[in-house]
Amino acid sequence: MNATDVLLDGFDRVRHAVSRVLEGLSDDQLAHRVNGTSNSIAWLVWHLTRVQDDHVADLAGTGQVWETDGWADRFGLPLPPEDTGYGHDDEQVAAVVASAGLLLGYHEAVCARTQDYLRGVEAADLSEVVDESWDPPVTRAVRLVSVLEDDLQHVGQAAFVRGLLS
Template identity: 25%
Template sequence: MKYFGEGLSEKHKQLNSIIRQSNKIEQAKEIFLEIHASLHLSKISGTRPNEVDSLINDLCDNEYAIMPTSKDETIAWVMWHIARIEDIAMGILAADGDQLFNESWRQQMNVSITDTGNAQTDDEIMNLSKNINIEELLNYRNKVGNRTREIVSSLTQDDMKRKVLPKAIEKILCEGGVTSQQDSIWLLDFWGKKDVAGILLMPPTRHVMLHLNDCCKWKEYIRTRNKFFRS
């Protein structure tokens, strides 16, 4: 069921169809930025209030740390997960540079992990969700979103076709962006087969769309049910 992002899938298909065409680089970047604006708080792109504002702005801290059913995660975990993946994928893979996350951000957010959280158990997800500083988590995601827009605005057609570099994949592992656990390290193989266009089509767009849809579904569930799997 669709809870978030009406029409975004169609825009994403359009982006996919032109993103590697040399004569449509500016159009592709424009569509990317339009999609991306819908996946972050409106203040990131300066647009009118959007669905992310509606999702986030009235959430209570305790609602971030509820696991609705045994098949779900939490909204806090999703915000951490999508922010970390966008930071890593855009900063290290797309820009061939650095991630924003560092020890200072780790302390500000009050987290013990540095990776994307892919391999976390339910207990670990709940521990992260109950202890993370939500305000700083959202600040971090905002910074990541702003930096993504800067990176994409400066990309050339040659950049779009550039393959992800092996040194970038190694850097992610060395900096703790993923762990050696099977449910985490597979990301390196997945990303390593991409070009920059392929990165833009998943971590900062399609991937976020799917997770925000889950968050909107969970928010509705949390506010209409009395019993949850974990809280």
């Protein structure tokens, strides 16, 4: 197993976790905010998927699935198309309302794009610096691990909220 295989496995685990979190939930359950201001399951899944889409598209030098495949139009959110949810306030979090099918469809599309990208990454590509604005500079591998870590945290938060719904 090489580093790319590990990343493929990690992102596939996120995909399965997202599917389990969304399974059988109503739109109201997906939009539920535990204390009235916390992140909803819909927002958490949308956000983790948007960040993955944004960052992998940047690494691959392609457009984001959100825009190129029409997901922004399907969701119809009152947010700019480039919005990933970073820094959202209470009103913006509340604006992210979507069905489980829509969230899962977008997530699956982003996962497919991520897998395609990773299958084309060579071991040497992973050590390439992709962002010099950090100290130390960020390599392709570090950026991918960062996305994976963010995804895992947010899907864990969504699973926690799901558990509170029971």
